[in-house]
Amino acid sequence: MPGDRVHNITGVALLFVCVYYLLNAGIDSEMILVFSASYLFSLLWLSPDLDVDRGSGSLRRWGPLGFLWYPYKELFSHRGMSHNILLGPLTRLVYFGFMVWVLFSAVNVGIKLPAMQKDVVLAFVAGVWVPDVLHCMLDRAVTEVRRD
Ligand SMILES: [Zn+2]
Structure with missing residues (x-):
């Protein structure tokens, strides 16, 4: 599989392409900002490689909170459901939301989600999903090339 550095460089390159396309398509700059922020968060902190036993760049970026992802790593085998393009990001978002809820509950702070517009949710989901x-795709391409 490609290393963390390759995933990050190609991810940032694709983000520039996406932003260029969105700007030329006349998309609202606030939506582009939401998309870009969630894209970078997904690329750097919610990578499918959070399932790697020996750790990953994403896991290291969580710093002292990295332990929160150990159950996820145990639940999902490497390149299993976590690398499914639909279920993978969904499992990480649900898992992350659950962990945030547990942490906030532990310190007895209630979470109240703000009402969001449909466009903001769509930009956020797209930003998480595209990287x-x-x-x-990179993982599969490199696997195929090495197989030949
Ligand atoms: Zn991977």
Whole structure:
């Protein structure tokens, strides 16, 4: 599989392409900002490689909070469901949301989600999803090339 550095460089390159396309398509700059922020968060902190036993760049970026992802790593075998382009990001978002809820509950702070517009949710979901698709495509492409 490609290393963390390859995933990050190609991910950032694709982000520039996406932003260029979105700007030329006349998409609202706030939506582009939401997309870009969630894209970078997904690329750097919610990578499908959070399932790697020996750790990954994403896991290291969590720093002292990296332990929160150990159950995820145990639940999902490497390149299993975590590398499915639909279920992978969904499992990480649900898992991350659950962990945030547990942490906030532990310190007795209630979470109240703000009402969001449909466009903001769509930009956020697209921002989380696109780098995941790129990651999985790169993993598969490198596997195929090495197989030949
Ligand atoms: Zn991977």
